[in-house]
Amino acid sequence: MITPRRSVLYMPGSNARALDKARSLPADCLLFDLEDSVAPEEKALARDQVVAAVKQGGYAPREVIIRINALNSPWGAEDLRAAASSGADGLLLPKVDGPEGLAEVRAMLADHGAPAELTLWAMMETPMAIIRANEIAAAAASERNPLTVFVMGTNDLAKETRAALAPGRAPMLSWLSTCVLAARAYGLEIIDGVFNDFADDAGFAAECEQGRELGMDGKTLIHPRQIEPCNLAFSPSADEVERAREIIAAFDRPENAGKGAISINGRMVERLHADMARRTVALAEAIAAREPS
Structure with a gap:
């Protein structure tokens, strides 16, 4: 069974209006974010709002994923506890540097009584994640909380490597392809990174086309106006x-x-x-x- 994941829209968990609007957007997947888009003083509010919104429902057939903060942050463990029983389809884990992090998350989810079918998605956004992409993908299969999706974090990769976010993404092509190969070797889906200039329609279309040519299943988005062109780009004609x-x-x-x-x-x-x-x-x-x- 194929689950379309053409358009994967980030939405800040601190924005209650955006969480409500998401019920009417034509994105395939919704990423309710507790991490990068949420200021430290709003982390607890965002967590409460996201969990309440997911429990309220109304998002189907959209897939709902919660991006938690890193477990070594002041908020990660509580994010995981709250998300475990939220009814979300999956959790997006930031800063996944190796398979050890997956094992830790699975153990914590079991302790919190999370359903076994709650899936894990992994942000591939650090140099170590790229170097160990095969090891991470190899640890995907599990009776509880399997890893099913890689999400490319191109902005963080640019920050960590000092590579340019240039048109055509030449500095990153080998990293993107490495993750595609690792994902496909172990039956994972893979979602391309964001395009930052949401007013540049031509640039966005070109990067969608490139992502599809590289073998990506879809693209992460930062603005609702990107949804329809993204859906078109990643749909068979x-x-x-x-x-x-x-x-x-x-x-x-x-x-x-x-x-x-x-x-x-x-x-x-x-x-x-x-x-x-x-x-x-x-x-x-x-x-x-x-x-x-």
């Missing part, structure tokens, strides 16, 4: 879906059973392309199922 259905139909014909490659309209197509086509169609159908009728 009508032509892509039509071609995918054509490939599937061709391989499903009895005369092509067992064949590793066939010719379609003068082009050689391998069975692996049929597998890719089935995922394209499944994603398109999952997106269509979420759209208002």
Whole structure:
């Protein structure tokens, strides 16, 4: 089963109006933030507001994720305790430098009685996270609180490495690809980092296209105006879906059973392309199922 995660919108937990507005936004996922976007003096308020909003509900079919503060911060442990029973779909963990952090979080969640199906998402935002991406992904599977998603923290990576946030992101391409490979090796989804200038429509569109070409499943967003172009960028086009259905139909014909490659309209197509086509169609159908009728 495919869960669309094209648009993943950050929303500050200290902004009650934004939390309410989120119920009407067409984002696939909502990231209620207790960390970077919340001032220290508002941390407790943000935590209470987010937990209350999630318990109130009304966000379906959007996936609701709470980003907690780091466990070594003054707020992280209480964030984790409160989020454990909030009814959120998952927790986004900041500053994940290795698999040890996942084990600590799982143990704490068990102590707090969190449901086993509460998933973990990991911010990949430090040099050590990139270096140990394979180890982190390898620790994803778990009977309780599995890690299911990498989220790229490109702003923090720029800060920690002193790399430029330049158009085209040349300094970061190897890091992004490293995380894509680690994620795919262990069956994780991966979400691209934010684009900071929400008024630059052309720049945002270009970075969405780049992210999709790199293999990202979607992109984190900082403003609601980015949702619709992001959804479009990470959705299969009508032509892509039509071609995918054509490939599937061709391989499903009895005369092509067992064949590793066939010719379609003068082009050689391998069975692996049929597998890719089935995922394209499944994603398109999952997106269509979420759209208002």
